[in-house]
Amino acid sequence: MSDVSEQLFNEKQLYIGDVVCEDGDGAEIGAFHGVPGSEGAEGVLQPPAVSAKPNGGPRERRRRKAATRATQIVFWLDTKYDILTEVCSSFERWRAAPSASYDFDLLWCDTSIPADRFMKLRPYQKMNHFVGMSAITRKNNLGRNLLRMRKQFPKEYRFFPDTWILPTDLSDFRLQFNGARNKTFIVKPDNGCQGKGIFLIRDVEKVPVDFSTTYVAQRYLHRPFLLDGYKFDLRLYVLVIGCDPLRIFLHQRGLVRMASEPYLEPNGKNLAQPMVHLTNYAINKLNPNYEQNTNPEDAQDGHKRSWEAVQEHLRLEGHDIDALKADIEDLIIKTLLAVQPNLSHFYHSCQPDDAENAMCFEILGFDIILDQRLQPWLLEVNHAPSFSVESELDAIVKREVLTDTFKLLNLSPETRRQKKREAREKMEQRALGVAKKQTLEDRMAQELEIALQRTAWEDAHLNGYRRLYPSEEKERKYLQIHDAAIGIWEMLMGGTSRRSVRLSDKLPPEEEGRPEAEVERKVRKGSAALHEARPSGSDSRRTAEEIREVVERLVAGDSLT
DSSP: OOOTTSOOOOGGGGGSOSOOOTTSSOOOTTOOOSOTTOBOTTSOBOOGGGOSOTTOOHHHHHHHHHHHHTTOEEEEEEOSOHHHHHHHHHSTTEEEOSSTTSOOSEEEESSOOOHHHHHTOOTTOEESOOTTTHHHHSHHHHHHHHHHHHHHOTTTTOSSOOEEEETTTHHHHHGGGOSSSOOOEEEEETTOOTTTTOEEEOOGGGSOOOTTSOEEEEEOOOSBOEETTEEEEEEEEEEEEEETTEEEEEEEEEEEEEOSSOOOOOOTTTTTOHHHHOOOHHHHTTSTTOOOOSOTTOTTSSSEEEHHHHHHHHHHTTOOHHHHHHHHHHHHHHHHHTTHHHHHHHHHHHOTTOOSOOSBOEEEEEEEEEBTTOOEEEEEEESSOOOOOOSHHHHHHHHHHHHHHHHHTTOOHHHHHHHHHHHHHHHHHHHHTOOOOOOHHHHHHHHHHHHHHHHHHHHTSOTTEEEEEOOHHHHHHTHHHHHHHHHHHHHHHTSOOOOOOOGGGSOOGGGTTSHHHHHHHHHHHHHHHHHHTSOSOOGGGSOHHHHHHHHHHHHHTGGGO
């Protein structure tokens, strides 16, 4: 397919009517002032009664096509996965865009999407990546961000192994080999995937010293929880559909991916046996002993199993699965809160006028391993989890994840028409010089009202998803962590973060008289005043070129956040 990063639209297209002809002539319903079907094959006006076109002329056909488009959701998929096309086509009145330049509602790309492409999106369009999500989907950035949070909250951020970024932390990493007992470490390329380039080491002499390549070294979890004697990890699907506030959902479906050889504690003889120590499907499926799952409901069938089935199996063995799930949810929220200021800044820099926080979504693949005490440990976060289908289990899990995701996006033709109408009205007001400048308080109130309405709608359409964040209870629980993440971001960037939207800002009536409520109100008022006191020339006044320069500078410094 075409490169989705090219400039696909011109500015004029944003303001034309919602019903646009597929032929690209810009005709709208009601735009033709003659008589339908009154033009003959030679382009000469003919009496309507003797028209040679029983189904109407070209303009009539274009009108019908345009009227049909007004009731459809159009998607453009730049993907290698057939299941995406199947799922999108299964929705009533959804259809594929004929080209990348078409006026689509949904953009999906298997690879990351650059910031300048996001800047060109219209208010009613959605794309499947957040600019800046590489702050956790690249292994070195994930390590840096979580280590910064661990310094502030040592106990809260113990859910990932001790980590070193090489060659930056090479000196400190070498010191780990000085003890009498040999320790095992796993070393991964910074931006690798499918288990490529991963190896285990116990000897300081084998530490990589290639200064042209970044590696991530972690303490190896040598006593994992085992299933039938095999090491395994979990692939959980986490949906993020907003960054300010963060909107995080965890799907009930998931995969248990097992190594294809029985587990042995690492020693000098078995370090080079990847099918013992690594759980990556791309590696283990090459093993002649690998067994595909044939019964998705069987928790003991094959080397890839259903997470739901395994949960029930562990529950029957007497394990506290509810506590395990709570720990996993806590881990996911803390990981994403660590980079929320980064995501929010990119989003509002690219789309400063958007108040709905709804133009991006992303399905993340969280890879989690359990230790012998059934404690979860985060291994990595994938920005483009595989949607290939090689078994019935794959088809069930991935089809349901995609279907529930698209339903939760709330795409509708009515929203598209409303957004186009609002854009035309704003353009007309600017042309007449009567456009009203929105105050900071009005903008904050608008964003909060939209956030509350959206939360209520989402809670009624979760299907297989479970909301992890936001809620007033969760916002208060993680308030210190979120504020610390904002403080770290401001220190690194040398600026003031945009004030986050929080559902808990709207205090219940029964709490209005509490002393704490007054304190919270003063904090919010002070935060707003701080933002109002900023120098003139805010992002909303910058030219597109100035915003592009800011975004390019931030993207170049992604590893700093």
